Amino acid sequence: MASQLHSRVRRLARRRHVVTILALAGLAATFGLMLGLRATETLGTVAFAPWVGLIGFDAGVLAGVLTAAAATGLWLLASSHEGTHASTVQILVRIAYLGMLGVGTAVAGRRLHAGEREHRSFAALQSALIDATLDGICLTDREGNLLILNAPLRRLSLELGLPLVGTVPEQLLSIAHRMVDPERYRRRMTELAESTGESTSDEFELAGTGRVFRGFTAPVSDASGGFAGRIWTLREVTADRELDRMRDAFVATVSHELRTPLTSISGFLEMMEDEEEGLGETGRTYLDVIRRSTDRLHHLVEDLLLIAQIEAQRVELEYATVDLAELAQVCIDAFRPTAGEKDVKLELVSDRPSPISGDRRRLTQVLDNLVSNAVKFTEEGGKVTVTVAADGDSTTCVVADTGIGIPSDEQGQIFSRFFRASTATQRAIPGTGLGLAISRALVEQHGGTISLESREDKGTRVTMTLPTQHPEEGIHAAAG
């Protein structure tokens, strides 16, 4: 089917050549006659020149030379028929003129054809390359019309039941009803269809199939830097998500099961503490070690369970009036002994902003994580400063330290769960890589933001901004 189409296109192209040659020859003959040339002159040299040039260009040196010879022969024949005899010089001039035309255009044609072949070969390689990727890829113009579509995306489009008519955003919108959250999907696609500058990616799940896809789109610029269209990629991530689900389920199961031995360890430890007086110094040291280790294990289990709850969106906040400065003071007092052991100064700077609406327990947890990290990663003689200040409709809390810092290329991942900075692992500073992930999730659930700036060996500064008023309270107040 494809080869038939190809040969038809080639035939049409050849016909176009013939039409062009005839038109040029006719034009040349007309000009020749208008300039007062004789019919033999016009026919043999002027009208044949386009034939010689184009045949040489298209079919090569031999064809060009043969056409030139035929043209010269025809001119000689016509001259003889007319009764005029060309001189040797005239014959040689015409042979030279037509021969050079045939050979010259043939050489130019060969070069151009070689370039074209190279271009076709490169285009075929590019096409093979984008067809060989695992991702579905397509390119659309400014209006969203399809320009390039690779083989994996063609296959995925069939599987997803995309209609393949209309613009790409229209095609994507037409399958919104098949998604797990059609409204969110529709909203995102509409935003994308209207956007020219945004580069974004998102995941969506096909309802009833469990199949999850990650789509990515970015604007493409033309040579002058203007918006030329978009590139779209689509990848099935069902297996990745299934792996995530299995990992989360495993972590949750293990964490729950760890609570059983922790109950007996911490319970008997508590009972032994009542009899601590009867233990010798060595016994008391051992008991201290067991106590510290049990506390760490307890915190680890709680963090693992909380991150699992966060992932499953099962954490509910209990809103109350919270004085962030007071919370920070309590937190600082709790960490002062640990900081003192390392000779790290710990101080609070606050202009006593108004209380905010938040979950006291969860915000305490966030502050504990941030201050704990700051103290843990600050070396002897360093300083940790917690600043709480009003900032318009928000309250900002900054935890700054003069510690070991985080390499700049790792800062983008620092809020990911289980991620630990190389500066911490190299120094064997204990941790789970959960504190910042939990903190970010809890702050965002409060409608706030959290960010980090850090310089290796200089220090880290974490800024948390929380709205003074709970978003829903704001809505109620506005409505009231």
Added chain:
Amino acid sequence: MMPRVLILEPHDDVRMFLECSMRRLGYEPVAPTDCSPGAVDAVVLEPSWTHGRTILEQLGDAVPPVVCLSIFPREAGLAPPESVAYLTKPSSLQELAAALRGALRPLIP
């Protein structure tokens, strides 16, 4: 007479800890094998233990107040209707004592 507390916990070590705790708090721990309807004043239950739930059901209408001590959070929805307190493991002796005091309050004149 010491209040009697039925301990429904599947793990030996935790059960042993709970028995010791009960004695320390001034209660008499009761094992499932020694239990008869109407003979216990409170129950400490691991609600995720199916066999423990069966024993609880066998107490019929005479089910006393139940203190849940679980590896799962309250949100898991495991607490039986008779539950008066829900603690997540590991809980401190003080938390357990407070929960049991609350459960046994009706008995204290």
